[in-house]
Every structure is written in C-alpha cells, then in structure tokens.
Amino acid sequence: MASTLSSPCHHHRSSYYSHRRRCLRLRPSTAASGRPSESQRKRGPDHLLILVHGIIASPSDWTYGEAVLKKRLGDNFFIYASSSNIYTKTFDGIDVAGRRLANEVLDVIQKMAGLRKISFLAHSLGGLFARYAISILHSTAMKDASQSAACIAPATEGSEKLECTSGLGAIAGLEPINFITLATPHLGVRGKNQLPFLQGLSILEKIAAPLAPLVVGRTGAQLFLTDGEPSKPPLLLQMASDHEDKKFISALAAFKNRILYANVSYDRILPYS
Incomplete structure (x- = not known):
C-alpha cells in the first residue's frame, strides 16, 4: 500500500505558501518505517498522482514541487505533470481543457501496469480543469487491476472488483484518494473584489468581464460567468451540481480526501473569500 497525502489544518485560514510545510504531511500506510516492502518495489508504483498547472503555464511549473514530492512520497507513487494544456491552450475553455486532461490521464493509465489509486494536485485554473476531467472519468465500479485501465465501463461479470474506499465510484477505473487544489477560482x-489587483474599483471591475474573452478566450468568459445562454447556465454554475451527462459533485465525492488551499493574503489574482 502507498502513503497518502493528508492535511491536519486545511480547514484553518492559512496561506498555502507560508504553511505548506506545516500542513502537508505524509500518512504512511505501510510498515512503521513507512517504506515499501521488497515485493511492493518489484510491483512498481500503484498510486498515480496527477499534477495540473494553471493558466499560461506548463509542466515545468511543477519541476521543484515534483522533485520534492518524489522524494517524500517514495516509489509507490507515479507522479505525472500534465502537459495537454500548456500556455495559450489554457484559453480554449475549461470544458475543452478538461476533456484534454481526461484523455491524457487515460493515456497514462493505459501505459502503466499495476496502478490502483489516483490523486490530483492542481494549481489555480488547473483545479477547474481537473474538476471537469474527473466528471468525465467518473464511473460507478472499480476495475479489475488486470483489465485495461483506460476502459471505464463496469467490470465484466464475474471479475474481481477492487473496493473503493469512498464507496462512491472510481476515477478512470482507479480508487480516488486525494483531490487537492491550490488557489483555484472555484x-x-x-x-x-474578486480580482484583487483591480483594487476594488467598480469601473475596472465592470469592464473586466467583457474584456476577459478578448484576452484569455473562452476561459475568460467562463470565469466571469458570461458564457451562459437562456437555456443553458454558465459552465461554473453547471459544475456546482450533478447532471445526467456529467456527475461533477459525485466525482468529487468519490475521493477520500478533498482539500482546498487558498492564500489569506498577498494573492493579487484571487481573493481568499
């Protein structure tokens, strides 16, 4: 079994940057030493951790964090920094980027044998990409580890199903463990005052909404909730509940741990509130 990330203080009003060392800790689920056994090392990693960057960014944003996580988490984790939505691709819309991420996750799982668990760690806009992606990847049955992990249909009759800790389904056929977002505009x-760098000036806040799509495309319209139609609410409002074709809340509920970090101060892009 692999270690899992946990946060004893995620409910406190604390800044991720000033408290990350104190808040992010490892909860070993192996022996007392927390080190995997020889048989576990031979099997390879069984826990997939997906890192998702934010707007106008790339996997290189995770270079330092990925190195630290690899050192801390050990061999049971396969850490993968998403690369399907780099730079201006983040302007294409949360839904488009979410579908790209979902396909990327399935590709990774298909190439990695022995994976049983999955977690997400997403920064800023990447948190919304990840939320959309898991609504696509969510299914109600765990997969047999010997089956194609990229296929998220229920396991065939008579095949052994892995037990999902939450009891609320799987993500891409794997057991969902941690869903963590850092400074995400949910x-x-x-x-x-939703864009602190505008200093609360009403005239700037009024023109920001119509200008956003011109600067950051469909994503800008979705972030300002101006993408809706008379018969269809804005995407972020849709993502606040389950729908017949997308189970946004059920997908989140499937994770054993759901953790949100926000900066109390010194964040000029997103407010704490």
Whole structure:
C-alpha cells in the first residue's frame, strides 16, 4: 500500500505558501518505517498522482514541487505533470481543457501496469480543469487491476472488483484518494473584489468581464460567468451540481480526501473569500 497525502489544518485560514510545510504531511500506510516492502518495489508504483498547472503555464511549473514530492512520497507513487494544456491552450475553455486532461490521464493509465489509486494536485485554473476531467472519468465500479485501465465501463461479470474506499465510484477505473487544489477560482472571478489587483474599483471591475474573452478566450468568459445562454447556465454554475451527462459533485465525492488551499493574503489574482 502507498502513503497518502493528508492535511491536519486545511480547514484553518492559512496561506498555502507560508504553511505548506506545516500542513502537508505524509500518512504512511505501510510498515512503521513507512517504506515499501521488497515485493511492493518489484510491483512498481500503484498510486498515480496527477499534477495540473494553471493558466499560461506548463509542466515545468511543477519541476521543484515534483522533485520534492518524489522524494517524500517514495516509489509507490507515479507522479505525472500534465502537459495537454500548456500556455495559450489554457484559453480554449475549461470544458475543452478538461476533456484534454481526461484523455491524457487515460493515456497514462493505459501505459502503466499495476496502478490502483489516483490523486490530483492542481494549481489555480488547473483545479477547474481537473474538476471537469474527473466528471468525465467518473464511473460507478472499480476495475479489475488486470483489465485495461483506460476502459471505464463496469467490470465484466464475474471479475474481481477492487473496493473503493469512498464507496462512491472510481476515477478512470482507479480508487480516488486525494483531490487537492491550490488557489483555484472555484466560483469564478465575477463580482466585487474578486480580482484583487483591480483594487476594488467598480469601473475596472465592470469592464473586466467583457474584456476577459478578448484576452484569455473562452476561459475568460467562463470565469466571469458570461458564457451562459437562456437555456443553458454558465459552465461554473453547471459544475456546482450533478447532471445526467456529467456527475461533477459525485466525482468529487468519490475521493477520500478533498482539500482546498487558498492564500489569506498577498494573492493579487484571487481573493481568499
């Protein structure tokens, strides 16, 4: 079994950057030493950790964090920094980027034998990409480890199913463990003081919404909730509940741990509130 990330203080009003060492800790589920056994090392990693970067970014943003995580988490984790939505591809829309990420995750799983668990660690806009992706990857049955992990249909009759800790389904056929976002605008950026760098000036906040799509494309419209239609609410509002074709809340609920970090101060892009 692999170690899992946990946060004893994620409910406190604390800055991720100033408290990350104190908040992020390892909870070993192996022997007292926390080190995998020889048989576990031979089997290879069984826990997939997906790192998702934010707007106008790339996997290189995770270079330092990935190195630290590899050292801390050990051989049971396969850490993968997403590369399907680099730089201006983040402008294409949360839904488009989410579908790209979902396909990328399936490709990784298909190439990695022995994976049983999955976690996400996403920064800023990447948190919304990840939330959309898991709504696509969510299914109600765990997969037999010997089957193609990229196929998320229920296991065939008579095959052994892995037990999902949450009891609420699987993500890409794997057991969902941790879903962690860092400074993610889950509710968008529309409204007063939702973009701190505008200093709360009403005239700037009014023109920001119509200008956003011109600067950052469909993603800008979605973040300001101006992408809706008379018969279809804005995407972020849709993502606040389950739908027949996308189970946004059920997908989140499937994870054993759901952790949100926000900066109390010194974040000029996103407010704590």
